[in-house]
Amino acid sequence: MRRDIGTDDPRVRVRPGKGSRPRTKIRPDYSSASTAEVVGVDRGRYRLVLADGLAVTAVKARELGRGSVVVGDRVRVTGDVSGKKDTLARVVSVEARASRLLRSTEEGNGRERCIVANTQQLAIVTALADPPPKTGMIDRCLVAAYDAGMEPLLVLTKADLASPDRLLDSYGALGLRVVVVDLGSRRDLEARRLEEGDAEASGLEALRKALAGVETVLVGHSGVGKSTLINALVPDADRATGEVNAVTGKGRHTSTSAVSLALPGGGRIIDTPGVRSFGLAHVSPQDVLRGFTDLAAIAENCPRGCEHGWDSPECALSEQTDLRLIARTASFRRLLAACTEDWS
Ligand SMILES: Nc1nc2c(ncn2[C@@H]2O[C@H](COP(=O)(O)OP(=O)(O)OP(=O)(O)O)[C@@H](O)[C@H]2O)c(=O)[nH]1
Numbered sequence: 001m002r003r004d005i006g007t008d009d010p011r012v013r014v015r016p017g018k019g020s021r022p023r024t025k026i027r028p029d030y031s032s033a034s035t036a037e038v039v040g041v042d043r044g045r046y047r048l049v050l051a052d053g054l055a056v057t058a059v060k061a062r063e064l065g066r067g068s069v070v071v072g073d074r075v076r077v078t079g080d081v082s083g084k085k086d087t088l089a090r091v092v093s094v095e096a097r098a099s100r101l102l103r104s105t106e107e108g109n110g111r112e113r114c115i116v117a118n119t120q121q122l123a124i125v126t127a128l129a130d131p132p133p134k135t136g137m138i139d140r141c142l143v144a145a146y147d148a149g150m151e152p153l154l155v156l157t158k159a160d161l162a163s164p165d166r167l168l169d170s171y172g173a174l175g176l177r178v179v180v181v182d183l184g185s186r187r188d189l190e191a192r193r194l195e196e197g198d199a200e201a202s203g204l205e206a207l208r209k210a211l212a213g214v215e216t217v218l219v220g221h222s223g224v225g226k227s228t229l230i231n232a233l234v235p236d237a238d239r240a241t242g243e244v245n246a247v248t249g250k251g252r253h254t255s256t257s258a259v260s261l262a263l264p265g266g267g268r269i270i271d272t273p274g275v276r277s278f279g280l281a282h283v284s285p286q287d288v289l290r291g292f293t294d295l296a297a298i299a300e301n302c303p304r305g306c307e308h309g310w311d312s313p314e315c316a317l318s319e320q321t322d323l324r325l326i327a328r329t330a331s332f333r334r335l336l337a338a339c340t341e342d343w344s
């Protein structure tokens, strides 16, 4: 007897009983199946965009077992790929991921789960005030970016409320790309757009340029203005925006599941509401060094197994005399320390 395992391939057979891992004599060949990108996940339903731009809804074929399918994944799909109402396609395989953003699980048992795949860029959104910036959080995001091989981009919002100077100073040595935006209110934004050469409007323009043509995942505390930004960048996004609570300084969580949106100028932006901490338990000093090629070259002279910390004996990074490298070493070590801290 053949049980339905969500595949049409007759070569896939299933062991009877529980644990329906398919026993395949020959691996099913999906090379002719359509390819698609996952742009949304909601309670077991996957929103996909096919190579030709058609949007379809799909379920995961059972043969994929418990393996996760996340926003940003490139997948193969079979079944009904017409995209018509009430039709369902089936995700039958997931391509290897070029990058992975991990978060720690709620159970807090050191386990980590992939939340977004294949993004090239990590935009760290921080408000300059309301809520106040938290450098520990920025540091952890930077570590996550360097570890995942993503290009970090610091997006400072609410420039109408406070100056970015102090933050820019403390991240200067990292040579980060930074964009400063002020979207005060939607109405202000509309008005500003009309004024050519306006500093605030150019902040948004700079952001558009930095996002064009690549896939960027947006992270940041609740209330920093992610939804406001996305609405400004993607005209029909309709991300719900919330007010910051005057008592706690924390934003209301108005949005809940990760979603990938197409940018008008090409590229995609992925919002990750509700992501509270990254999984950094697996990150080693060596992984963080990947974001610092100049320091990595110097660290080759370190003793074997050097942890490159402030108190690591004979660490070559401690013997720098160049002021720029001293500052970069300090930044690097601050990021290392942030790996073990909580994000809020
Ligand atoms: N003054 C000022 N307020 C802003 C700016 N950008 C956003 N806000 C306000 O900040 C509040 C929170 O903005 P959201 O866009 O909802 O923030 P979020 O990061 O999406 O928050 P969550 O959905 O909770 O994750 C809203 O009241 C916005 O109007 C800005 O540049 N300046």
Ligand SMILES: [Zn+2]
Pocket: 299, 302, 303, 306, 307, 308, 309, 312, 314, 315, 316, 317
């Ligand atoms: Zn060292």
